[in-house]
Structure formats: structure tokens, C-alpha cells
Amino acid sequence: LIPSPTFRKRGRPRSTAARDNVLRATLDLVEQQGYGPLTMEGIASYAGVSKQTLYRWWPTKGAVILEALFEQAADRLTEPQADCGSLQADLLHFLEAMLDVLGGTAGMMMRGLMAEAQRDSEFAAIFRVQFVARRRAILITLLEHGVDRGGISKENDFEMLADLTLGPIWYRLLNGHLTVDEAFVASLVTAVMRAAGAQA
Amino acid sequence: LIPSPTFRKRGRPRSTAARDNVLRATLDLVEQQGYGPLTMEGIASYAGVSKQTLYRWWPTKGAVILEALFEQAADRLTEPQADCGSLQADLLHFLEAMLDVLGGTAGMMMRGLMAEAQRDSEFAAIFRVQFVARRRAILITLLEHGVDRGGISKENDFEMLADLTLGPIWYRLLNGHLTVDEAFVASLVTAVMRAAGAQA
Amino acid sequence: LIPSPTFRKRGRPRSTAARDNVLRATLDLVEQQGYGPLTMEGIASYAGVSKQTLYRWWPTKGAVILEALFEQAADRLTEPQADCGSLQADLLHFLEAMLDVLGGTAGMMMRGLMAEAQRDSEFAAIFRVQFVARRRAILITLLEHGVDRGGISKENDFEMLADLTLGPIWYRLLNGHLTVDEAFVASLVTAVMRAAGAQA
Amino acid sequence: LIPSPTFRKRGRPRSTAARDNVLRATLDLVEQQGYGPLTMEGIASYAGVSKQTLYRWWPTKGAVILEALFEQAADRLTEPQADCGSLQADLLHFLEAMLDVLGGTAGMMMRGLMAEAQRDSEFAAIFRVQFVARRRAILITLLEHGVDRGGISKENDFEMLADLTLGPIWYRLLNGHLTVDEAFVASLVTAVMRAAGAQA
DNA sequence: ATCTAAACGAGACGGTACGTCAGGTCTTGGT
DNA sequence: ACCAAGACCTGACGTACCGTCTCGTTTAGAT
Numbered sequence: 001l002i003p004s005p006t007f008r009k010r011g012r013p014r015s016t017a018a019r020d021n022v023l024r025a026t027l028d029l030v031e032q033q034g035y036g037p038l039t040m041e042g043i044a045s046y047a048g049v050s051k052q053t054l055y056r057w058w059p060t061k062g063a064v065i066l067e068a069l070f071e072q073a074a075d076r077l078t079e080p081q082a083d084c085g086s087l088q089a090d091l092l093h094f095l096e097a098m099l100d101v102l103g104g105t106a107g108m109m110m111r112g113l114m115a116e117a118q119r120d121s122e123f124a125a126i127f128r129v130q131f132v133a134r135r136r137a138i139l140i141t142l143l144e145h146g147v148d149r150g151g152i153s154k155e156n157d158f159e160m161l162a163d164l165t166l167g168p169i170w171y172r173l174l175n176g177h178l179t180v181d182e183a184f185v186a187s188l189v190t191a192v193m194r195a196a197g198a199q200a
Numbered sequence: 201l202i203p204s205p206t207f208r209k210r211g212r213p214r215s216t217a218a219r220d221n222v223l224r225a226t227l228d229l230v231e232q233q234g235y236g237p238l239t240m241e242g243i244a245s246y247a248g249v250s251k252q253t254l255y256r257w258w259p260t261k262g263a264v265i266l267e268a269l270f271e272q273a274a275d276r277l278t279e280p281q282a283d284c285g286s287l288q289a290d291l292l293h294f295l296e297a298m299l300d301v302l303g304g305t306a307g308m309m310m311r312g313l314m315a316e317a318q319r320d321s322e323f324a325a326i327f328r329v330q331f332v333a334r335r336r337a338i339l340i341t342l343l344e345h346g347v348d349r350g351g352i353s354k355e356n357d358f359e360m361l362a363d364l365t366l367g368p369i370w371y372r373l374l375n376g377h378l379t380v381d382e383a384f385v386a387s388l389v390t391a392v393m394r395a396a397g398a399q400a
Numbered sequence: 401l402i403p404s405p406t407f408r409k410r411g412r413p414r415s416t417a418a419r420d421n422v423l424r425a426t427l428d429l430v431e432q433q434g435y436g437p438l439t440m441e442g443i444a445s446y447a448g449v450s451k452q453t454l455y456r457w458w459p460t461k462g463a464v465i466l467e468a469l470f471e472q473a474a475d476r477l478t479e480p481q482a483d484c485g486s487l488q489a490d491l492l493h494f495l496e497a498m499l500d501v502l503g504g505t506a507g508m509m510m511r512g513l514m515a516e517a518q519r520d521s522e523f524a525a526i527f528r529v530q531f532v533a534r535r536r537a538i539l540i541t542l543l544e545h546g547v548d549r550g551g552i553s554k555e556n557d558f559e560m561l562a563d564l565t566l567g568p569i570w571y572r573l574l575n576g577h578l579t580v581d582e583a584f585v586a587s588l589v590t591a592v593m594r595a596a597g598a599q600a
Numbered sequence: 601l602i603p604s605p606t607f608r609k610r611g612r613p614r615s616t617a618a619r620d621n622v623l624r625a626t627l628d629l630v631e632q633q634g635y636g637p638l639t640m641e642g643i644a645s646y647a648g649v650s651k652q653t654l655y656r657w658w659p660t661k662g663a664v665i666l667e668a669l670f671e672q673a674a675d676r677l678t679e680p681q682a683d684c685g686s687l688q689a690d691l692l693h694f695l696e697a698m699l700d701v702l703g704g705t706a707g708m709m710m711r712g713l714m715a716e717a718q719r720d721s722e723f724a725a726i727f728r729v730q731f732v733a734r735r736r737a738i739l740i741t742l743l744e745h746g747v748d749r750g751g752i753s754k755e756n757d758f759e760m761l762a763d764l765t766l767g768p769i770w771y772r773l774l775n776g777h778l779t780v781d782e783a784f785v786a787s788l789v790t791a792v793m794r795a796a797g798a799q800a
Numbered sequence: 801a802t803c804t805a806a807a808c809g810a811g812a813c814g815g816t817a818c819g820t821c822a823g824g825t826c827t828t829g830g831t
Numbered sequence: 832a833c834c835a836a837g838a839c840c841t842g843a844c845g846t847a848c849c850g851t852c853t854c855g856t857t858t859a860g861a862t
Contacts, residue, residue: 039821120236239842253814435718440819595764610860612860805860805861807856818846823841825838
């Protein structure tokens, strides 16, 4: 059945103001005080929204943040991967786009979300599918596309190559022993290319 | 043996029983119910120890787990890195040793600890220095030793190589999209060796 | 009666069940184990009410008891002072009414409350205004009324007379060297009358 | 058996310094922060004495304060009651001596001790015998002595008269509705004399 | 000159209650 | 049907004292 577009649900429609306030408040609060002290109670209070409304639409603190994050980065995330001419250039472009997102508030959120995913398995599923897996899939597509253009063999384990690329980034992000900057990303691309057996 | 006359602590000595019970209880509880539902109150109760004593010696839940983890894996962690004849073999041996620790309860703990480190920066410092950095240092030593034996160039960025090795493991562990098994580790070593420019 | 339409509180209304349970629990617990071992935690647990709710409505252990006491003795306390024909008879009637309240559990509570007031000045204010001062005011009214009926001079210091009447009762109650019974009360009334210069 | 006065106990004798420090610390602390926040732990710490030593010699917080109080007021309390020529003068002198003790820190202590006595019956016994009853006995002696000198009848209930005298003082002290000063004491003596049937 | 025994400081220990915080659910009146 | 307000139960938090318990260290009389 195709829901008639003229069909209007009964009752008061969902307040877009409430939703916007919540997402905005979430971003503000994370920016101000970081991920740790962020609470559902705090979000509701800051957004001028009742806790009930919060729980009605988002099951978890992480879900709120996730949606806030998508809302914020919607444009950047949906942009199609441009073909930069070579696999190496594509990878570089892909990772530098991640840098933008991971820098600043979003990076703090990502760390918090990954932490959240470790203890809330229900949230973990959402997080992995909606966020991590998505970018990983794009990366794998990119790598496979590299085979066609020559340069790397199709014998490669592309899952492994993806982990080899994203793993170190997450590792530095979560562990904080070194910064994740452009130089690192460039170096990483080179390393991955070599690991993939690309001819110099 | 003459007890060192230079330093004798005053007051009632710390109860080893209390300490042992706490660490044992921590391992038991994580094994039984996972990291999430673990609480200081639960540990104290299960260990038959007062909360005060718990907080006297460990500032944080993470600190308790960290020590419990060390206690448990003390033997495995202190074993000197054997020289297996080649860098590749050394790496393989090193990572397989990690597999033992990360498998089962300890893996669950490690994930929980990494999550804890994201929100408690005080604990993060301890965790990074005492655990992550330590194994990372061993790995870097291993890699640098590989230069002397030939095989890889000393021009390599060893920090990067370390992240290239450990990153994917942590990434899979935390994200859970694929298992961390022997095949993965073997494949990872090969990839890292290639990235390091080792002659086949 | 129509509930005032001008003012209707928003949000979930206060649970009368919770309030009643708390007050009832308080009286029960004091009766069972006395004032000393009474704790906020115990009251909450016995009443089946959360500590949060307890602290929301009562700032102090003493405040809970005070309200419980009022609730219990509401009828007796609100009864108007009957005019018994003479000041002496009025005083006697007034003090014998106090005997009922002070006997048994309530006496134990009063002692506990007076003790509480010594260390918690915030509670002391409540206690004095709501309980002690109230009965003292009634007594003073009684005495002043005695002037009109003849018998005692209006030159008397009525504050002093009130203390002369209530002081010995509290003193015996708190110190416990002698019982506070009808004979004592009768003797006390006579003494106060004489001190007030009433003609025999 | 009469313990030989020459008998000297073995072992280290009790440290007078420790005792003095404790009593001094107690007075200081009460003066500084009042009775409420006074704790055994605080006394020990402030006095530079171990808790063990504290509990070795005093079973209760009240016991410490009681002894501190005696130590301080030793001279004033041991002074024999002078005969001032008339019962009225004697009473006045007696009560004014009490004023000195009850004013300032000691009054705060007395209130705290009376409160303590309400919940610790073991301490109550000590407190009543050692402090309250003692002064009450002196007062009764005084009153009975008044009979011999003429002025009041031996038919009086002297217990009642004592309570009539001390009750109001304690009542004001504990309740704090009015001050306990010289005017009040003078007025009180007059009232008691009248109640005792003394000829003007 | 030892020996013995009590008192001492330090401070760790198992407890109990404290007062607070956040989570997630619920019950109102109002839109 | 949705919303805000806000009361509710639950459970963990970290802290404060309690009174008890080892420790190693004095201190002085007894041997």
C-alpha cells in the first residue's frame, strides 16, 4: 500500500521546533563541555524540551548525537566521491574529507559515540551501520575501482585494506598519542598503496 | 635477609587479602556480566570490601580493571620478546601473543577500558601510559631491530608503522565488523611488511 | 467546592500516597526503634519511597518527623482551648492536654526533635516556630485572659510565667530525673499561680 | 584491699600531653565551629593524637566534652556556696554563677551535651549524674537551708522548686526564644520565692 | 643493662548513612 | 496526538565518620 499523500495523521503533528532545538542543543553542549558530561536531562533542559519528548523520539543518548551529527554534516557526507584521476589521489581526497569532519567538535563526538557503542549494543548496531560501515563501504568501492584503473591487483583483500586505512586513524583518534593531520593522512595513503602492491 | 632499615612504613599495613579480593571480584564480575553493568558498589560488595577501601586505592573504576588486568596477564606480559629469526616472524609472534590477551574476557575489558578512556581523561592518561603505550613501544623496538637485520629501511616512519599494525586490530576489536583471528593477524603482518618496503 | 480555576499547577501532581507512606513510616519506625536509629534511608525504604522523593519534600530528618507529628496530633492540637471557668482550671486543662501528646511515642519524638534542633539550626527555626512557639503563644493568651477574669495582676511578666510553666516540663522530659505526670502538672499549676501573685 | 600508694603500674604511663591536647582541642573546636560538626576524628586530628588513644580513654564524644568542660570550669564549680545572708540572695548568687558557665562556649556545649544525652542513654547517665544532678543537689540544699532561716515553709516540694528554678533556664537555653541574662535570673528568683510562699 | 608491658602515632579496615545525580517512566493540564 | 512540566522509583555515585584493628615506636618500672 502506498500511503496516500493527502492522508494526514490525526493528532498534533510533531513539533519541528522541538526536534531542531534538541539537535542544536546537543551540538552546543558537546562543544561547550565535551561528550562526557552530556546527559539526556541536560539536553532536555537546554533545549527547553521535556524529557518525555526526548525519549519519545530517540531511544538513546547516542541516537540523539548521531542524528545531530548527520544533520550538521549532511552536506559533506552526501557529496559523491569525485574521481581524482588516480587511486592514490582518490584515497587522499577521501581521507582529507574525513579530517574535516573529525576535527573539532565532531571528532570529540565520534570518540564519544565509539565509546557509547562499547557498552550499549543496541546503539552499537545503529552506529556501525549508519556511520562507520557507510564510510567503509565507500572506501572499499574506491579501492576496487582502483583495480580497474590498474595500479593494484584484484588479489588484494579489500576488507583488510580498508581496515589498514581506517584503523590507524581511529586508533590515533581514540588513543590520542599522535595527531591526525594532513601529513599523517598522506603518509598513510602511501603506506596503504605499498601494502596493496601498487607499483611506485 | 635483613629487612631494609632505611624504610619501614608506619601504621597498619595494607591488607593483601582486600586487594586480591577486589581484583579477583573485578575479573569475575566482568566475566559474568560484562563491562557495562560493572560498578564500584558491585565490586566492593562482591569482594567483601568496603567502598572506602576501594576508593582509597583506586580512584576510578577503570583503574581497578586496569590493575586486575595486569595482575591476570602479568606472566604473559612480562615475557621477553623472543627473537624468532626474522622481523616477520617476530611480528607474528608479537601479535599472536596479543590475541591471547584480547580473546575472551580480556578483550571485553580492553574495549570497555578504551571506552572509559574517552570520557575520563584522568584515567585515559593511566591507560595510555600503562597499557597501550607499553605494547606500542615494544612493537617499535621490534621494528627498529628489523632494520639491523636487514629487510626494512631505516627511512621508515616507525610511529606510522606501529599505528599501521595496531590500528586495524583495535579498529576491528572496537567496531566488531570482523573477527580478530590468526588469519587476520598473518595477513596484517604481510601488509605491514610490504608497507615497510621489505623485500619479499 | 470548585477548584480555583485561576491556578492549576502543571506537571504531575504530588503523590499523596507517597506523602502518607512517609509520615506513617516515620511514626512506625520511631515507635519500633526510637528516635536515634531513625534514618532517612530507613524511612524511604520502609515507606517504599525513593530517597529522592524524600529529599524533594523534606530537607531534614527533623522536618519529616515534625510533619508526621502534626499529622498525628492534628485533631488534638487544633482543638480550641475551652474556658474552664478559672485560670487555674484552664492551665490545668492545657497542661494535661500536653501530657497526652508527650506520653509514649510523641514524647520520645519531642526529645529527639529538641536534640535535633540543637545541632541543625535550620531545623531549629522550623521547630521553634511551628511547634514550641505555637503552644507557648496559646499559654500566654491563657495567662493574659486570666487578668481580665481577675486573679492575677497585669503587672506580671507573662513571658516569664510561660517559661516558668513550660520550662520544668521540658526539663523533666529531657533530663528524665522525675516523671511528668498529673500530680506534677497539678503541683506545677499551683506554683505558677502563686508566682503570678494569684490570691489563694 | 587498699591499693598501695607506692604501687606504680608497669608500662608506659599515660601521656598527660595527649590528654591535655585532646581537651584543649575539644574546647577550641567547639568554639570555632560549634557542637554539631565536632567529630572524634576531628578532635584526634586537631589534637595530634591517634583515634586509638582517644577511644582508649573516652568511650564517647560526649565524655570527652564533659571532661573538657569540667577541666575548664573546675575552679568555678568547686567553689563552695557562700552564704549570702538570705535565701533570695543565695539563689541569686547561685544562678549568676551558672550564667558565667552557660555564657559563651560552655553554653553551646551544654546544649550539645543535652542533645547528646537524648540519643545516647549511656552518656545520658554520666551527664545527668556528673553535671545536672550535681548542681540540682546544691540548689536543693540551698532551698532546704532556707527553711531553717525562716522565709519558706518546709511543706514545700523541694524537687518541684528545683525544677521550677532550673527548668526555665534550660528551656530558654535550648529553645533560644529569649536570652538568659541577669534580669531574667533576678526575675526568676523572685518568681520562685513567691511560688515557695516566702513572705515578701 | 636488659626485659616487659602499657601507651602512643599512624593509618588501613568493614560498615552505615549521607545527600546528589541521572536514567527512564508516569501523570497531569494545555495546544 | 503531541507537548511542557514535573513527580516518581531505581540505583550508583563519592564522602564522612564510626569504632576496630594492626603495625612499629616510645617510655618507664621490674629484673
